[in-house]
Amino acid sequence: MFPKSLFALVPLVPTVLGAVASPFAPAALTPLSSSTNYTGQSNGTLAKANVVPGKVFDRFIQIWLENTNYEDAASTKTFQSLKEQGIQLSQYHAVTHPSEPNYAAAAGGDFWALADDNYYNIPANVSTVVDLLESKNISWASYQENLPTDGFEGFNFSSTNYLNASAPAYTYYVRKHNPTILYDSVASVPSRLARHRNFNNLAADINASVIPQWVFITPNMVNDGHDTSVDFIASWLDYFLPTLLNNTAFNDNRTLILLTFDENENYAVQNRIFTLLLGGAVPSHLKNTTDDTFYTHFSTLSTVQSNWGLPSLGRQDANATVSNVFSLVANVTGYTNNNLTGSSNASIDAFPLTNLTGVYAGPLNAQKYVPFLAPELSAKGAGNGSVFVAASGVNLNLNLTSAPRPVNLTALNQTVPAAGPRANGTDSGSSGSSSNSSGGSSGGKSSERFLEFGVDGLVEWFVGVGVVAQHIVQIN
Numbered sequence: 001m002f003p004k005s006l007f008a009l010v011p012l013v014p015t016v017l018g019a020v021a022s023p024f025a026p027a028a029l030t031p032l033s034s035s036t037n038y039t040g041q042s043n044g045t046l047a048k049a050n051v052v053p054g055k056v057f058d059r060f061i062q063i064w065l066e067n068t069n070y071e072d073a074a075s076t077k078t079f080q081s082l083k084e085q086g087i088q089l090s091q092y093h094a095v096t097h098p099s100e101p102n103y104a105a106a107a108g109g110d111f112w113a114l115a116d117d118n119y120y121n122i123p124a125n126v127s128t129v130v131d132l133l134e135s136k137n138i139s140w141a142s143y144q145e146n147l148p149t150d151g152f153e154g155f156n157f158s159s160t161n162y163l164n165a166s167a168p169a170y171t172y173y174v175r176k177h178n179p180t181i182l183y184d185s186v187a188s189v190p191s192r193l194a195r196h197r198n199f200n201n202l203a204a205d206i207n208a209s210v211i212p213q214w215v216f217i218t219p220n221m222v223n224d225g226h227d228t229s230v231d232f233i234a235s236w237l238d239y240f241l242p243t244l245l246n247n248t249a250f251n252d253n254r255t256l257i258l259l260t261f262d263e264n265e266n267y268a269v270q271n272r273i274f275t276l277l278l279g280g281a282v283p284s285h286l287k288n289t290t291d292d293t294f295y296t297h298f299s300t301l302s303t304v305q306s307n308w309g310l311p312s313l314g315r316q317d318a319n320a321t322v323s324n325v326f327s328l329v330a331n332v333t334g335y336t337n338n339n340l341t342g343s344s345n346a347s348i349d350a351f352p353l354t355n356l357t358g359v360y361a362g363p364l365n366a367q368k369y370v371p372f373l374a375p376e377l378s379a380k381g382a383g384n385g386s387v388f389v390a391a392s393g394v395n396l397n398l399n400l401t402s403a404p405r406p407v408n409l410t411a412l413n414q415t416v417p418a419a420g421p422r423a424n425g426t427d428s429g430s431s432g433s434s435s436n437s438s439g440g441s442s443g444g445k446s447s448e449r450f451l452e453f454g455v456d457g458l459v460e461w462f463v464g465v466g467v468v469a470q471h472i473v474q475i476n
């Protein structure tokens with residue numbers, strides 16, 4: 001993504017965009033109707049799953065919008081009115097810029113030093129919230145508006161422009177906003193892949209009363225505001241939310257709904273985003289209240305862990321500084337939040353900076369590359385206190401303590417091993433007339449993937465260093 005604030009520096013661009021911008025119109029008759037505008041047809045509903053009771057909620061639904069400054073959302077009538085129906089989390093922050101690392105963080109508990117929106121496949125030995133949920137048989141799904149087929153792994157997809165019939169096909173779906181698909185531990189397992197569904201399926205699953213217990217919802221590129229404005233988002237919310245909030249197959253008195261943004265638009269200030277907790281799990285005495293606790297996207301993981309007594313990922317989801325549990329839940333489970341206080345002004349803030357990008361070393365930063373490390377086994381998450389480690393493929397000897405120093409792969413003309421579609425990829429998007437699923441900037445070759453940690457990861461790592469060492473570039 002490109003911050004819209006940068007576009008504002010180029011006076012001509014908004015004029016051009018203004019000329020093609022179409023006003024909001026719904027993609028379907030109602031949020032519970034099917035529509036050809038969603039591209040992929042409904043493909044049957046999910047099976048009805050047993051409900052695993054949580055301490056405060058039995059269903060957690062996240063709806064993520066795009067790139068909007070806190071003040072811009074706060075000044076909008078729709079958000080003001082929604083605020084009266086729930087709890088405002090006034091100090092909820094995104095974790096970095098741009099978009100993709102924020103989505104990656106919400107699934108895997110880290111953004112892996114990612115500083116761009118390119119095509120990545122995070123290796124299969126890196127666990128996600130899906131492993132935690134499935135460890136307790138908690139059902140889940142990711143509903144992506146305009147996903148062309150269930151489990152589509154392409155970089156993006158363009159389909160008929162339903163807002164302007166005379167305009168060319170429009171890129172409504174992008175992979176970078178689909179958090180769980182970024183991880184091979186999810187995408188390489190067919191039953192997990194099939195849980196990436198579109199809005200025809202969302203309607204079908206609500207109508208069949210089979211909405212799972214953990215749900216991620218990504219509206220398309222116009223409805224989430226990425227290509228449009230906060231007013232367009234508001235129109236979409238006015239269309240979409242009341243019907244669903246009113247439907248007990250979606251929102252019952254054990255449903256907690258997080259309405260948030262991936263990031264703000266202004267990189268020069270803290271990354272505070274307008275965030276609400278809605279849904280029947282919010283007791284009436286807490287409606288129209290504000291919770292000033294410092295939260296981040298990692299709080300979505302710690303809250304779910306605390307609610308269902310799940311292990312942590314041993315990543316930032318278990319870092320007490322950045323993963324406070326929503327008070328609604330912490331008050332019941334007894335989890336003690338930190339008492340960091342702050343404002344949007346960093347000089348008087350105890351909050352860590354959330355607007356930094358590209359400065360971190362990690363497996364998805366080519367200029368400061370460090371391989372994926374094992375989870376931190378001593379971490380104490382907000383759930384049952386244990387750390388989830390995949391049954392195989394994790395080398396515990398490649399960890400935070402033993403991590404090699406960062407290497408500048410860019411200087412070696414290399415990309416990170418996780419870049420690009422999988423070499424053996426099941427990239428179902430490469431066919432079809434309206435498909436537009438080209439990869440990101442860099443293509444990963446399997447021969448470049450030797451630095452990933454694995455059962456023999458440490459050995460592989462030394463072999464890898466041996467190869468890289470021909471041109472090794474160390475960073476201090």
Ligand SMILES: *[C@@H]1O[C@H](CO)[C@@H](O)[C@H](O)[C@H]1NC(C)=O
Nearest residue numbers: 025026028029035036037162
């Ligand atoms: C697709 O969206 C357009 C614009 O809102 C609408 O006129 C049309 O009826 C929609 N199609 C269907 C099948 O809902």
Ligand SMILES: *[C@@H]1O[C@H](CO)[C@@H](O)[C@H](O)[C@H]1NC(C)=O
Nearest residue numbers: 040041042043148149150194
């Ligand atoms: C329907 O499901 C099958 C099997 O999972 C899959 O191959 C196909 O792509 C799906 N179709 C759509 C439109 O999602």
Ligand SMILES: *[C@@H]1O[C@H](CO)[C@@H](O)[C@H](O)[C@H]1NC(C)=O
Nearest residue numbers: 241242243244245246247248
């Ligand atoms: C909510 O449901 C009630 C009762 O079924 C109905 O009367 C009302 O019109 C619904 N409101 C919306 C916004 O769907």
Ligand SMILES: *[C@@H]1O[C@H](CO)[C@@H](O)[C@H](O)[C@H]1NC(C)=O
Nearest residue numbers: 248251252253254255280283
């Ligand atoms: C929650 O909903 C269930 C099922 O509809 C109902 O039996 C129960 O009384 C409700 N609880 C509260 C506190 O409203």
Ligand SMILES: *[C@@H]1O[C@H](CO)[C@@H](O)[C@H](O)[C@H]1NC(C)=O
Nearest residue numbers: 267268269270344345346355
């Ligand atoms: C991040 O936000 C802080 C606090 O507003 C500001 O002082 C700093 O300059 C910002 N950093 C960047 C890289 O823009």
Ligand SMILES: *[C@@H]1O[C@H](CO)[C@@H](O)[C@H](O)[C@H]1NC(C)=O
Nearest residue numbers: 081083084085287288289290
């Ligand atoms: C919500 O709170 C605000 C101020 O705290 C108040 O003005 C408003 O009337 C309240 N709304 C409702 C629906 O209670």
Ligand SMILES: *[C@@H]1O[C@H](CO)[C@@H](O)[C@H](O)[C@H]1NC(C)=O
Nearest residue numbers: 315316319320321322352353
């Ligand atoms: C926890 O988060 C803080 C703030 O971002 C950071 O400074 C610290 O290094 C993190 N701890 C670990 C172990 O990652």
Ligand SMILES: *[C@@H]1O[C@H](CO)[C@@H](O)[C@H](O)[C@H]1NC(C)=O
Nearest residue numbers: 087286291326327328329331
């Ligand atoms: C949590 O408990 C504190 C202290 O009793 C109280 O002030 C706060 O309102 C509670 N918050 C929620 C969301 O329940």
Ligand SMILES: *[C@@H]1O[C@H](CO)[C@@H](O)[C@H](O)[C@H]1NC(C)=O
Nearest residue numbers: 320321335336337338339340
């Ligand atoms: C935060 O403050 C509360 C109330 O003063 C206290 O009980 C709690 O232990 C504090 N938490 C931390 C992490 O210091």
Ligand SMILES: *[C@@H]1O[C@H](CO)[C@@H](O)[C@H](O)[C@H]1NC(C)=O
Nearest residue numbers: 377378396397398399401402
């Ligand atoms: C981290 O790795 C080192 C050596 O690579 C090993 O000695 C140590 O036990 C590992 N730590 C954990 C917690 O596994």
Ligand SMILES: *[C@@H]1O[C@H](CO)[C@@H](O)[C@H](O)[C@H]1NC(C)=O
Nearest residue numbers: 367368408409410411412475
């Ligand atoms: C990495 O190498 C590239 C290309 O030589 C260079 O432009 C960049 O500044 C280097 N980055 C770091 C962090 O040293």
Ligand SMILES: *[C@@H]1O[C@H](CO)[C@@H](O)[C@H](O)[C@H]1NC(C)=O
Nearest residue numbers: 410411412413414470471472
């Ligand atoms: C990287 O590629 C550039 C341009 O092809 C070349 O000049 C340079 O020598 C290469 N660097 C390395 C370390 O291979």
